[in-house]
Amino acid sequence: MNKSKVASEKKFKIKIEYCGVWGVGGKLQCAKIITKYYFPNAEIQTKISDEDGAFEIYFITEDGKEILVHSKLQGEGYLEGVEKSEKYRDKIKELL
Numbered sequence: 001m002n003k004s005k006v007a008s009e010k011k012f013k014i015k016i017e018y019c020g021v022w023g024v025g026g027k028l029q030c031a032k033i034i035t036k037y038y039f040p041n042a043e044i045q046t047k048i049s050d051e052d053g054a055f056e057i058y059f060i061t062e063d064g065k066e067i068l069v070h071s072k073l074q075g076e077g078y079l080e081g082v083e084k085s086e087k088y089r090d091k092i093k094e095l096l
Contacts, residue, residue, distance in 0.1 A: 010041065010096055011041045011042075011043065012039075012041070012042055012043070012059065012060065012062075012096065013042070013043045013044075013045060013059075013060035014035055014039075014042050014043070014044050014045070014057060014058065014059060014060065014069075014092075015044075015045045015046070015047060015057070015058040015060055015066065016028060016031050016032070016044065016045070016046050016047070016055075016056075016057050016058075017046075017047045017048075017049045017054055017055075017056045017057075017058070018046070018047075018048065018049060018054055018055045018056075019048070019049050019051065019052055019053055019054045019055070020048040020049075021052075024055070027055065027078045027079070027080070028046065030078070030079065030080055031055075031057060031070075031078075031079040032044055034079055034085050034088065034089075035057075038085075038089045038092070039092065045060075051073070053072065053073060054072065054073060055070075055071075055072035055073070055078055055079075056068060056070070056071050056072070056073065057069050057070040057071075057079065057088070059091075059092055059095050061095075067095060069088060069091040069092055069095075070084075070088050070091070
C-alpha cells in the first residue's frame with residue numbers, strides 16, 4: 001500500500017453498508033482499516049444491508065447526502081489490495 005497518507009484535518013463520515021452473511025466481517029474490518037489508514041479523522045458508520053451481496057461505501061457530506069465511492073455490486077469487488085485502496089482514497093480526496 002502506498003505510504004502517502006492524505007493530510008486532512010477535516011472530519012467527515014463514511015458509511016459502509018454490507019450484507020450480513022457469514023464471512024463478510026473480515027472484509028468489513030479491512031475496509032475500516034484502509035479508511036483509517038488514509039483518513040484518521042474519518043468517522044466510520046456501518047449498516048447491514050437488505051440487499052444480497054452488498055458491500056457499498058458512501059462518503060457522507062455535511063448536509064447528509066450520501067455519495068457512493070466504492071461498490072461491490074457495481075463490479076469493484078471488496079475493498080482490498082493496493083489498486084482498489086488507492087482508487088478509493090483518490091475518490092474521497094476529490095470530495096474533501
